[in-house]
Amino acid sequence: MQLDDIRRKIEEVVKRFLEESKKVHSLEELSKLRNSSIRSLKAFLAEIPKLAPEDRALLGKIVNNAILQVQEEAEKVSSWLQEKVFDIKDKELELDITTPWFKGGLESYSLPLEQGALHPITREIERMIEIFTQMGFDVYLGKELDIDKYVFDYLNIPPDHPAREAWDTFYTEEGYIPTTHTSNMQIRVIRDQMKKHNEVYAIVVGKTFRNEELDARHSHTFYQMEGVVVTEDASLGQLLYTLKTFLSYYFRKELRYKVLPAHFPFVEPGLEFAVECVFCEHESTCSVCGGKKWLEIVGAGMIHPQVLKNAGVDPKKYKGFAWGFGIDRLVMSKHKIDDIRDLYQNNINMLTPAR
Numbered sequence: 001m002q003l004d005d006i007r008r009k010i011e012e013v014v015k016r017f018l019e020e021s022k023k024v025h026s027l028e029e030l031s032k033l034r035n036s037s038i039r040s041l042k043a044f045l046a047e048i049p050k051l052a053p054e055d056r057a058l059l060g061k062i063v064n065n066a067i068l069q070v071q072e073e074a075e076k077v078s079s080w081l082q083e084k085v086f087d088i089k090d091k092e093l094e095l096d097i098t099t100p101w102f103k104g105g106l107e108s109y110s111l112p113l114e115q116g117a118l119h120p121i122t123r124e125i126e127r128m129i130e131i132f133t134q135m136g137f138d139v140y141l142g143k144e145l146d147i148d149k150y151v152f153d154y155l156n157i158p159p160d161h162p163a164r165e166a167w168d169t170f171y172t173e174e175g176y177i178p179t180t181h182t183s184n185m186q187i188r189v190i191r192d193q194m195k196k197h198n199e200v201y202a203i204v205v206g207k208t209f210r211n212e213e214l215d216a217r218h219s220h221t222f223y224q225m226e227g228v229v230v231t232e233d234a235s236l237g238q239l240l241y242t243l244k245t246f247l248s249y250y251f252r253k254e255l256r257y258k259v260l261p262a263h264f265p266f267v268e269p270g271l272e273f274a275v276e277c278v279f280c281e282h283e284s285t286c287s288v289c290g291g292k293k294w295l296e297i298v299g300a301g302m303i304h305p306q307v308l309k310n311a312g313v314d315p316k317k318y319k320g321f322a323w324g325f326g327i328d329r330l331v332m333s334k335h336k337i338d339d340i341r342d343l344y345q346n347n348i349n350m351l352t353p354a355r
């Protein structure tokens with residue numbers, strides 16, 4: 001290539017840079033354009049050895065001048081871009097913090113009017129606690145991390161018991177258990193209440209954790225509520241009455257119930273408490289109970305004598321009953337939420353006021 005050809009090509013590169021640099025929108029774009037142009041210009045230096053000796057120094061000069069021209073123009077565009085950015089920022093910040101918030105009268109008031117609400121879980125836990133405290137129960141908060149002894153051993157679930165598997169328990173590396181059920185509080189609550197009142201009327205509210213795959217009905221984290229009563233004459237009849245009363249208040253409807261036999265290691269006898277579905281009435285096919293007409297929502301029973309003994313209570317003198325239910329399930333039934341994930345995965349609809 002002759003020097004004149006190279007010069008023409010160099011001028012083209014510079015010209016292209018001058019044009020393109022007018023169109024960039026950011027410093028980043030500008031710096032990319034600048035660097036690629038300078039790279040193209042420097043590449044012409046490779047032609048030097050191929051030129052006649054008298055042209056060699058001249059080409060070096062031409063390339064250097066071209067690079068200088070690009071750099072200078074880049075500087076100009078850069079300061080112009082920065083000014084523009086500040087200009088936009090200033091415009092965005094044109095706030096008059098002294099403006100009354102319905103300047104010009106209520107008609108011109110244009111802020112969005114959105115009403116928030118407590119999350120259904122929070123709201124319903126408060127409602128449940130309110131009902132039980134009115135019935136004379138004390139309230140305890142569950143532990144989120146516990147040891148084998150309270151989660152299993154004291155509740156008649158020895159290390160080889162299949163229930164430990166069935167619950168898909170999590171363990172921490174240190175061997176602690178993110179609690180699988182709120183029953184881990186039973187022993188503690190009985191001890192505490194017996195010491196204070198010589199009888200037990202208590203509920204426990206807590207978060208529980210199981211190694212479950214997340215789907216519409218299952219979550220690895222959920223809430224439970226546990227009830228414990230220990231008195232000299234606690235009976236199955238009192239248990240059923242307590243549950244029926246609570247659920248009738250909770251669903252704001254007089255409910256029929258039925259009892260099914262069930263097995264839990266820490267109660268004897270154990271039962272499942274089902275109430276009639278409160279949603280079937282106006283619907284032929286009910287999505288809440290799946291057409292069964294019953295909601296089996298509470299596991300319960302008379303506290304096993306061994307569990308009472310483990311809590312330091314004489315089972316010959318005292319009797320007890322206990323129950324547990326998933327708070328989420330109850331909330332889902334009450335509000336016809338059919339996917340448990342809606343409760344835990346930032347669904348904004350959960351934070352609008354209940355109608």
Ligand SMILES: [Zn+2]
Pocket residue numbers: 277278279280286287288289290291292293294
């Ligand atoms: Zn139903």
